Amino acid sequence: MVKIIYSIGSKKGKIVLKCEDCGEIRETQRNTAILEKEEHPCRACSNKRNGKNKIGKPSWNSGHRKPQDERQLGSIYQNHHGYYEIYLAGDSVKYGRKDGYVLMHRKVVQDNIERPLGEKELIHHIDGNKLNNDLSNLFLCSSMSHHRDIHNSLEEVAFQLYHLGLITFDHENQSYKLAPSVSNDRVDACEFRKRLRPIKGYDNPEPSLN
Numbered sequence: 420m421v422k423i424i425y426s427i428g429s430k431k432g433k434i435v436l437k438c439e440d441c442g443e444i445r446e447t448q449r450n451t452a453i454l455e456k457e458e459h460p461c462r463a464c465s466n467k468r469n470g471k472n473k474i475g476k477p478s479w480n481s482g483h484r485k486p487q488d489e490r491q492l493g494s495i496y497q498n499h500h501g502y503y504e505i506y507l508a509g510d511s512v513k514y515g516r517k518d519g520y521v522l523m524h525r526k527v528v529q530d531n532i533e534r535p536l537g538e539k540e541l542i543h544h545i546d547g548n549k550l551n552n553d554l555s556n557l558f559l560c561s562s563m564s565h566h567r568d569i570h571n572s573l574e575e576v577a578f579q580l581y582h583l584g585l586i587t588f589d590h591e592n593q594s595y596k597l598a599p600s601v602s603n604d605r606v607d608a609c610e611f612r613k614r615l616r617p618i619k620g621y622d623n624p625e626p627s628l629n
C-alpha cells in the first residue's frame with residue numbers, strides 16, 4: 420500500500436510522495452503502478468538501491484557521507500539533492516527522520532519555531548542558495564502550492580526586471596540572463612549559477628525546491 424501524503428487539489432491526478440530513504444518530497448502523476456508499490460524512493464535513491472550508480476559512477480554519497488562506524492555526531496555532508504544534512508544519530512527522529520540524518524534547513528527552522536515541521540511544510544531558500552541555511556534565508560511554507568506561489572512571485576519580479584532592462588533573453592542559449600551592465604559590475608552571476616547547479620551525474624527531481 421502506497422502512502423499518499425496528500426493530493427493536490429488544483430491539479431487532478433497528482434499526488435505527493437515522500438522518499439523513504441532521504442525524506443525528499445516530490446509531486447507526481449497518480450497511476451496504478453505507483454499505487455501498487457510498497458515504497459517510493461526518489462530516482463536518486465532508487466538508483467542507489469538498484470546499484471545502477473555503481474556502473475561507471477562513484478556512489479552518490481562518496482566523499483560526503485561516512486560509513487556508519489566513522490560517523491560523528493554533528494558531521495555535515497551534502498546530499499544528492501545538493502542540500503546539507505547533519506548526522507544526529509537517534510535524535511533525527513525528533514526531526515521526522517529515522518536514518519540518523521536531518522536536512523539542515525529543516526533543523527534550523529524547527530529549532531527556531533520549537534515544534535516539529537508538518538509533513539506538508541517545506542522550506543524555501545530566499546536567496547536561491549540551498550547551502551545558505553542562515554535563519555534569515557529560510558522561509559517556512561505551509562504546502563507545495565504555497566511554495567510554488569513564492570517562486571511564481573519571483574518570476575513575476577523577473578519579468579519586471581526584464582522590462583527595466585536588467586535581464587535580457589539570450590536566443591542562442593535559449594535562456595534569460597542578467598544584462599551585461601548588471602553582471603559585469605554587480606553580481607558574480609557565474610558563481611551564483613554554479614551553486615544552483617545539481618551535483619554532476621545526478622538528476623535533481625526538484626530543481627525549484629530551494
Ligand SMILES: [Zn+2]
Nearest residue numbers: 438441461464
Ligand atoms: Zn531519496
Ligand SMILES: [Zn+2]
Nearest residue numbers: 543544628629
Ligand atoms: Zn523555493
